[in-house]
Amino acid sequence: MFDLNKAIASWRRALTYNRAFLGDDLDELERHLRDQVEGLQAEGFSAREAFGQARGEMGDFGTAEAEYRKVYWGKLRRRRELYHELRWRLSMLKNYLKVAYRNLARRKGFAFINISGLALGMACSLLILFHVKEELSYERHFPKADRIYRLNDEVAAMTSAVHGLELQNDIPEIEQTARLAKAGQGAVKYIPKQGEVRQFEGTKGYYADSTVISLFDLAFIQGDPRRALKGINTVVLTADMAARYFGEDDPLGEVLIYDEDRLLQVTGVVELDFSQ
């Protein structure tokens, strides 16, 4: 024998502990169910059929819960139960923490392995994340960075010397190109007006088009950015290099001897931070 009250009671029980439904809400819904069952029975359905249909129309708990959740806090505010609710949640949280701690204290070895494993995993993930992010990025601090691209061939970040000019001629979208070629690690010699000859080994330099200056918006401390690097045999130093080679002396206009036979005139000093 189908017992309507039992069926409804069991339906209600399933929802009772759901935080989204207040007691009043369940009363409202139960009343709705009963009204609908009555209506269907009046149409001729049996109690079981009526309940089945009414319950089916109510839909699944999932969607109902989702919709009720949306209005939950508003309801609490209206009923002035916010404080009460928050205190309850806090005490539940404290309870969970207490129990968790107790359980871990009972099995210290297990706890140790678990927690240190988690910690190790998190640390490794973070490290990998940062490493990959670092590897995949170039310097972003140049103002035109989002419009600068580097041309590579398959193996290295190098292409042939004519690539730059040809591409700039053929492709109108390219605003500006600059070529850079690594110079050898030759010795740089400086013969000052007074004092001894200074020689520096292991310098790092690049052959460069004059356009690098505007491309990277190099900040000139000394020298004219528009004319430095226009001529052959000009060189622009970083502030660090200038300090290293010339110390107190003014580098602008001075001549450095590169590799024993190349004369380069210093036409500019730029502020360039290589830590990026």
Next chain:
Amino acid sequence: MIPKALVAASLKPFILSLLAGGESYGYEIIQRIHELTDGKVRWTTSTLYPVLHSLENKGLLESFWRAVEKAPRRKYYRLTTKGYQALDVEKQQWLDVHTALMKLWGPQPQLTPG
């Protein structure tokens, strides 16, 4: 089959309009909408009740309980003054859209045959 978006958009105007005619409760509201739309629209409890509660939270409706013969009491809703004002706003907005469409469709819109 009326699309979900349309059903959702018409929830508020329908509820406010129905309750403007007097107090009512959830089950009755669903029944009346079912009749009004010639059976084309049937709201579920998950559709209606959260909206009723939301409107109540916003102060457009107020609710009260009425004891019924058997077990759970019934929750009734009625419009507040704010609710009547909101109804006017809804009416105006709906009519704005409606008159614009009517301009395109003409006073007696015909569906294309076939």
